[in-house]
Amino acid sequence: MGDHDHAIAGSPTGVTAVGRNDRGEISEPFVWALPRLSWRQTRARIRADRDRLKSLLLANAGFPQPILLHPSFVCVFLYRISNHFFRAGHSFLARLFWQFNAMLTGADISAAADLGEGLVIMSPAGTAIMGTAGRNLTVMPCAGMGGELGRRENVGAGPGLPLLGDEVILEPHSGALGPIRVGTGVRVTGGVAVTRDVPDGFVVEGPTPRFIPRRDLS
Amino acid sequence: MKAVSSECLSREHHRAHAIRVGLAEDMLRHFTKSPENRALKICVRTRLSALLTPELMALALYRVAHFLYVNGRWRIAFCITWLNFLINKVNITPQSCIGPGCRLAHPAGVTFHGSAGRGLTLYSLAVCCPDSSLNGAMASAPKLGDNVALGAHAVVIGSFCIGDGTRIAQAVRLASDAPAGVLVVSSSVRPRIRARSELPGQPSRPSGLAMESR
Numbered sequence: 381m382g383d384h385d386h387a388i389a390g391s392p393t394g395v396t397a398v399g400r401n402d403r404g405e406i407s408e409p410f411v412w413a414l415p416r417l418s419w420r421q422t423r424a425r426i427r428a429d430r431d432r433l434k435s436l437l438l439a440n441a442g443f444p445q446p447i448l449l450h451p452s453f454v455c456v457f458l459y460r461i462s463n464h465f466f467r468a469g470h471s472f473l474a475r476l477f478w479q480f481n482a483m484l485t486g487a488d489i490s491a492a493a494d495l496g497e498g499l500v501i502m503s504p505a506g507t508a509i510m511g512t513a514g515r516n517l518t519v520m521p522c523a524g525m526g527g528e529l530g531r532r533e534n535v536g537a538g539p540g541l542p543l544l545g546d547e548v549i550l551e552p553h554s555g556a557l558g559p560i561r562v563g564t565g566v567r568v569t570g571g572v573a574v575t576r577d578v579p580d581g582f583v584v585e586g587p588t589p590r591f592i593p594r595r596d597l598s
Numbered sequence: 599m600k601a602v603s604s605e606c607l608s609r610e611h612h613r614a615h616a617i618r619v620g621l622a623e624d625m626l627r628h629f630t631k632s633p634e635n636r637a638l639k640i641c642v643r644t645r646l647s648a649l650l651t652p653e654l655m656a657l658a659l660y661r662v663a664h665f666l667y668v669n670g671r672w673r674i675a676f677c678i679t680w681l682n683f684l685i686n687k688v689n690i691t692p693q694s695c696i697g698p699g700c701r702l703a704h705p706a707g708v709t710f711h712g713s714a715g716r717g718l719t720l721y722s723l724a725v726c727c728p729d730s731s732l733n734g735a736m737a738s739a740p741k742l743g744d745n746v747a748l749g750a751h752a753v754v755i756g757s758f759c760i761g762d763g764t765r766i767a768q769a770v771r772l773a774s775d776a777p778a779g780v781l782v783v784s785s786s787v788r789p790r791i792r793a794r795s796e797l798p799g800q801p802s803r804p805s806g807l808a809m810e811s812r
Contacts, residue, residue, distance in 0.1 A: 446673060449680045451689065486687045486706070505687040506707040506723060521689070521709040521725045522751075552709070552725040552753040553769070570725075570753035570771035571784075589770045591780040597763055 414467045414494055422464045428497035429456045432516060436500060455485040455504035459495070466491035492538070496546065511556070512537035514546035514564065523550035523568075528558035528575060535559045545580065554584075605713055606695045612668045617661045623698035624657045625649070627717070631701065656686040656705040660696070667692035697744070712754075715744035715762070724748035729756045743778060 417425075433452055437445050447453050462477035474491035482488050486505035489495075493509050498516035501507055507519055510526040527540040537543040542556040545564035550556065554568040562568075563580035572586040610616050628648050629635050638644050648654050659682040667675035675692035683689055688705035690696070697716040702708055704722035711727045720726075726748060728738040738757040746760055749768035754760065761778025770784045 446676050449676055451680065451683050484684065502727070503689040503709045503725075505683070505689065505709075521727065522707055522723050551755060551771075552727070553723070553751055553771070569773075570755055571751070571769055572771075586771055587785045589766075589772055589774075589782045590785045591776060591782055594763065594765065594779050594781050597779045 414463075414492070416467050417464055419464070422460055425497040426457055426460050429453070429460070429499050432498040433500050451485055451504050452501050455481060455487045455489070455501050455507075456499050458484070459487075459489040459491075459493070459499075462489075462491040463493070463495075494537070510538075511541040511543065513544035513548060516547045517544060518549045520550060520552045520554075520570075522552055523554045525550065525556040531558045533559040535561055603695055603713065606664075606668050609695070609697065611664060611695065614665065617665050620661050620696075620698040620700075621654070621658055623716075624654060624700055627699045627701050628654055652686050652688075652705045653702045656682055656688045656690070656702055657700055659685075660688075660690040660692075660694070663690075663692040664694065664696075694739075712739035712741060714742035714746060717745040718742060719747035721748060721750040721752070721768070723750060724752050726754040 430447055430453060433450060433456075434447050437447075437450075458477050458481035462474045462481065465471075465477065466474035471491075478489070478491045486507075487501060488508040489501075490510040494512040495509070495517055496513060496515040499513075499519075500517070501509075501519045503521035506522040508524040508526055509519065513525070525542050525544065532540040534540075535543050537559075540559050542558065542560045542562060544556060544562045545566065547565045548562055549567040551568060551570040551572075553571045555573045556562050556568065557573050558575050560575060561577045562574065563578055563582065565581045566578050566584065567582075568574055568578075568584045569586055572584050574584050578584055606612065625645065625648055628651070629638060629640060629644075649658065659678055663675040663678040663682065666672070666678065672692070679690070679692050686705045687707060688702065689709045689711075691711045694711055695713040696710070696718055697714060699717045700714070701717075701719045703720065707723040708720050709725045709727055710720065714726075726740050726742070728740070740754045740756065740758050740760065742754075742760045743762035743764070745763045747765045748754065749766055749770065751769040752766045753771040754766065754773075755771065756773045758773065758775045760766075760772075760776045761780070763779045764776050764782065765780075766772055766776075766782045767784065770782055772782055776782055
């Protein structure tokens, strides 16, 4: 997961990505023109992420927890900083924070990913994210979103990348892959890789497990 | 003091010797997991060496964090959990109650929030957590019996009970109760293997150019 088969270079108008398709041909250059964010706007997003995480933990655990030490907050904080620099055209600093995030938390969240406020990544180790998502995205352990080999259409999130709506939940080991649109309020259950469009409010379910008696115990 | 499950109190996890007993059984499991390990002469050096493996280091840090959490020192407990995450990339919350003799085959990416009996086995990237939130209340966390094994990439999600001796195969998502002594497998069909040239618009051989363009 995570579409990294492209080279990114800073430019005054945005960030240009040039990729190659499976036949080795160089694709048309794509300019990532994410609007710049001021530090005030970035801080507001971080605050919204922190508040959502806090409310989620408080509602479930019933007592406050040290949010600043929570892996989700650290991971999302570093992503927000790297995304801020990316939007400002400082691709080196963006890359630096991206790498630091991967080293510290084990999450590979591209600086070019455009994720709305209220982002929660429950256990960042093994998470890979690239694409666009709306508000209140919940990413559970080892889930992710990104490109799929051989598909480079643009649905509004960049070439070959998924576009997720608001309030989407990605359960453990699930993924949204390729140029697809996932609607608002969609829940992708564990172990499922979505490669097609999903309308609003749907649950994408995988196969139900079967129980077989263990012969080695009998 | 935060809510502590009766299981923790019945297993005497609030006493310091629980750390020693738990770690001793974890280490015993480590030394008996393979013929090579069984052939080792157990001495202080091999014990220290074992303790510095990611598997046992992660379990040691978890047991200390859990002990502190049960005794009301939850801030330090969360700090140690964060340290465990930082070093080993394993996320075992301090609220979790895991019995002695646990085995983490490859700790990085393993996530556990729930309770389990003796002899728990977690293979790589196994996830066991309550629905929608990792740090949810223990009441909504999964409860695993003795000698339960979660295969690689297996997911147990929600407040369900899993019986003793149950094995969950790799890449299975279990969101229901499971009886004791069963093997839980996915009902999906086996993966179909085809030549890439059979797929429409695919080259016959991987070009490898995607790697060059990084």
